[in-house]
Amino acid sequence: MAADTGQNLATYPEGAAYRRFLQRRKRTGAVWKGLFLLATIIGVLVLVVLVVDVVDDAFGYIALQNRVNPETLVLDYYKQKMTTQPKTLASEDDAILAKGVGARPAAVGFFGNAYLEQNRETLRALPIDGVALGPETVAADAYPLARPLFLYTTQDILRLRPQVAAFVHDYLQTANQTGDAIGYFPLSAEELAAQLTNWGELTGLTTGTAGTLFPASGDVRVTGSSTVAPLTEAVAAAMQAAARLNGRVTVEVVGTDAGFRQFCVEGIADLANASRAMNNLDISACQEQGRIPVSFQVANDGIPVVVSSQNEFVTGLTLAQVRQIFTQAETWDQVDPAWPAEPIFRFIPGVDSGTLDFFVAEVFGTELAAQPATVLRDLLTANVSAGRLRALEAAKPIATLADDELYQLVESEVLKPQVVESWSLFESIFDRQEIEATVATIPNAELQFKSWVNWQFITSPQSSNALQSGIRTAIIGSLWVTLIAFLLAVPLGTAAAIYLEEYNTGRSFFDRLVETNINNLAGVPSIIYGMLGLAVFVRFLGPLTSGLAFGYGDPSTANGRTIVSAGLTLGLLILPLVIINAREAIRAVPRAMREGSYGLGATRWQTVWHHVLPSALPGILTGVILSVSRAFGETAPLIVVGVSTFVVVDPEGPFSKFTTLPAQIYQWTSRPQQEFQHLAAAAILVLLVLLLLLNAFAIWLRNRYSRRII
């Protein structure tokens, strides 16, 4: 639109000039809009980074190391139990056992099959759950007590001591035939081939070049399982007879466990006979000495449960009966009423025997969580100090604990798992392989994904053990302190706001003084309130705030550093906030509403009570919630007033010692251990959620109330 008059043309830009002008204005606007957007984005980003950082620390992998291996715990429990039964003979030497069972009609026992073969005329093997021991049932994995037998050595020994390599070579080649003759079950063709391949890789020799080892010379020292010993001795004898080995082969019979110890720790053997595979503990014990164990499966063994051939009443056992016989029954008729009331004589391998370990693992299982409550209870009472036991008993009688509670107690009190290494969420997601590699180098460590925020964390009191530490005490303390602050600040603050808005004319000196000071109080740093609280509530009013004046507390320890002191201090801290917010809310009530009320002959009090306060309430509530949130998250004044850094007992009332959530977080973050940083992050998450809940509740309350009055 072009202008009509020359004057307009001169005064306002028109046409192209106007469009340029318009564009310039819009550009300016766009720049400002961009700046505002940028500010918003930065704000949101900072918040997101904050939350992400907290979440990052609150979840992630941990490497857990049990102080006690749970399998060993269970294994040792049953071994101990079995070997200490009355009328029980435990020996590492299977020959003694075979002889013992054979001599008594009421005896029962178990040991390597070789000894059964040697004593066929005096012994009888019992089918278990209807499955008899034999090459077929072992190969089909149907017989419950079948197991592989091993020979352990290291690659270094194989390479540095050719006579050992030669011995193992012949051992593998001949074990199937030799073993069969003396009561072992042969390896399958595939199993055997795999062992030979393994031997080749470890020694660097092939079938062709293996011949260079023979005839070998030098001594071979073997130790370990009595079950494997006959086979080893037979192989040695055959080699010496064929002059393939010029040297002595010493075979010590000490049991698998002791054999591993001698081989790994003491290093006095070239080979360890083993009736079970090494577990993590054994392997790490070897690794600690710089030995990397390698194993060869040399045969399969089935453990027969045997009675004397003079025994006429037992024809077979179930697995449950086997358990009963070896851990509790005293006479045969307790196992089966049809059997005579004869006492049971038990002949079992000794505690160092791999056969016993294997028997326990197969018959009872070594998984801790699968054990019945009686076993867990026994484990707890046997492995915890008497004092600690009394404390636990006082917290909750052990007899009344549920199975899962019992298991947790065994885990925390006996296994005592510890975090040896921990990772953040991002590391856990992106460096998974690296983490696994790291954990593999930590002996006996278990990798676990851990949410540091969990129910146990929320409901447990503080502890010096990061895995058991929680924030229950802190949450309860925070709630108490906030409640007292609320009770002090809200009535006082609202009352003061009503006075200042409705009664204060602003004309007197006093009115103006109060007015000015309240606004300034809101700006006082919180630490100053801490000093005030320390001076007034803790020191001056100590007898009141410690509860001594009301007959609470112990005069020697009470010092006013209690929930009351902290609550009152925080109450003072938020008082100006409550007042200022309540004044705003009251001021926002329309003047017309007051006039309507006064116009009907209402007094000032009636006007305030019936109209001003109800209308201002949503606004007052908002202010109160903001203030309470502030009190909930406040740390500095509490540290001055004397928040406890380590309390494990829930506060019982306003005169208790206490800690609060923020103080707890502060205390954890100042600890050097990584796991406490994770705990701090988890506590921050809980704090944030609690604050969000608090605010959501306030908003809900406000909306509900606003709807009702309009």
Next chain:
Amino acid sequence: MSISVATRPAASAVPGQAPTNAIEAKDLRVFYGDFMAVRDINLNVERRKITALIGPSGCGKSTVLRAFNRMNDLVPTARTEGEILFHGQNIYDRSVDAVEVRRRIGMVFQKPNPFPKSIYENIAWGARINGYKGNMDQLVEESLRGAALWDEVKDKLKQSGYSLSGGQQQRLCIARAIAVKPDIILMDEPCSALDPIATLRIEDLMRELTAQYTIIIVTHNMQQAARVADYTAFFMVDDTRTGYLVEYGPTNQLFTAPQDRRTEDYITGRFG
């Protein structure tokens, strides 16, 4: 000391026996701080008549109206000189309680301001705080009928006062005012926020109310003053922005034969 109820004429009193003036301002001056808002007002308001206060903006007519029930007391800096005689008693006397004055002299405001309560509670609240002991349902119905609102709201007494239209809200405020049985009802531009139809209804209502009540109304609308008022007072503002009463008399006379030149100029639209 309180204003004697005995001197308040009952509705059934024989006309002529009671004094004809309901309220009287004598040498009234109102100050806001150091500023004198109105000066030397002398006004004699007749019983059961409608008296309109008119004049240009800022002439102090609302201040005078608010002086009649001590509403100005709510302004912290306000100060009043002179006398306002109500049943022979100066309501500004130290012994008189402003709360009682307001209960005897009710007020309806420019913008409808029902309480954020139900319609029923809007009426009942004023009665309750003033110690009413009678049948509340009856009082509510009576007051709503008095304000010509009953038929429109009798089925929704529990609903919020805000659910009504502007005109209905204003009539609710009138009902609220008459529920406490005042002698005088002050109305501060009661129709300025309403449409013409609602305005007419209020005006009709005012005429009906004169059977029992004295009404003083402030209005910007000269037609309204001419339509409803029995008496009209014309206010002006001087160079110091202080308001003063120019002319006061029967409405007919003031509009048809004003004594003062300034009144004539104003009502003929020459200024203001």
